[in-house]
Amino acid sequence: MFRAVQRPAPVVTEDSAAFWDAADEDRLVTQRCAACGRLRHPPRPMCPECGSLTVEVVELSGRGVVYSYALLHHPQHPAFEYPVLAALIDLAEGIRIVSNLVGLKRDEIRIGLPVQVEFVSTDGDHRVPVFRPVDVNGSVAP
């Protein structure tokens, strides 16, 4: 769908580049401490568990459940359709991210809903992860 203003690009910093670079290739990743194995998000330079500055980037399953949500009605920004379906997703690996829900009706949104990642385009040709419900058999909803 054409919109005059596109979904804003992510803010890429030295600390977050690995996450967004992977997203540009439709891969959902997170940081893992190379010393103690702790996963963390949002990405940061030091492990709060052991103090290590050495980081690995690991691919995630993209599966999770809706931890919370909100239908954002107002105020509005021209880059988005309203209401915005905003959600916190608890990923299977135990980290949480802010994202959007797609492929469901407003009255189908509920806490605990199983979801699967997919990617959508932003301004500046970036890609960002959003989440679509999966049915009880694990199939992604149409």
Added chain:
Amino acid sequence: MSPPAFGGVAAIAGIGQTEFSRRAGRSELQLACESITAALADAGLRPADVDGLVSYTVDPVEETELVRSVGFDGIGFSSRIPYGGGGSMGVLLHAASAVASGAADVVVGYRAIRARSGASRFGGAKIAPSPTSAHSGTTAMQWCIPFGVLTPASWMALNSTRYMHEYGVTSEDFGRAVVQLRAYAATNPNAWGYERPITLEEHQESRWIAEPCIHLLDCCQETDGSVAVVVTSAERAADLAATPVRIAAASGAGLFEQEIATDHYRPDLSVMDGSVALAARLFDRFDIARDDIDAAMIYDAFSPILLMQLEALGFCGPGEANEFIADGNLALDGALPCNTNGGLIGEGYIHGLNLVLEATRQLRGTAVNQVADAHAVLVTASRTGAILTAD
């Protein structure tokens, strides 16, 4: 462990403010000059008596400009509090600490804001081009922007929906708190909501900002204005013009994984556990009982966080704030008269610091909605707080 040594050493000797409006028509610097001058006049002090300044990191008024405008000439202490509105009561913590340590004799705390008529509306949908937000504690908003989660209401809605889910809290429960706040504001000539009480029906019929938790009437105002407080030693304050209000306790609390508005990463978002920690630091470390608190001023940027803080601060159990409020406990004759100026929702939003003025008025006995025999008032903003007492 004995209580922190600065408890009770310092006092609020003066308060001042501008009018609260939606279009001040003058700069934040001028607004700050006006509120500070009023606070000094209230205390019976002159600019030359001031040697300390405290504000928020996000305040646009530069100390250097303020000094050259008000005519301060011997500033020896200045500091700023991070964490946005959550840091509001850090102004009292820093001022009292500076006075008690001897770093300063007279500290002015101020906040000046044009939340409505300024360059961008405070609650507006903004796309920040940089990863940080002026040290307001919302660095993580960079993780929200590509998803249209652009406003304080949207950030807090994600936590509020989970709170509703966890405890079966409803929008009507939030509405009952707002009806009480607007009842207080209705009798406060200084309030945006003066002479405009609302009904629960009107609350429910106001448009959705973030469904299912935040209607328009659950939101604080976007206000233009400034407030200021003058803090000095309780000993010196006793000899000044206004009735002193002692800073009996003050603290901040920050927990691992805790952020400010974009606080989405703690395991259980249905509990404001930063406020749980804050309450422990205020009540336990300073050896003050919750039962001693005669009134509370609690940061109500959005009504759901008022309920969540009532629980986190220990005035009712988890998930019980709705019944606590429905039973009338926030009213003047209730167990905990709360935000008696109408709060940030009913009076106006000077980023939380106007709650300190209301606490001071309660302890002086000069509030519009006066609590009988108020001797101790709690003022909190999520992760910072203070307990103020009358001598």
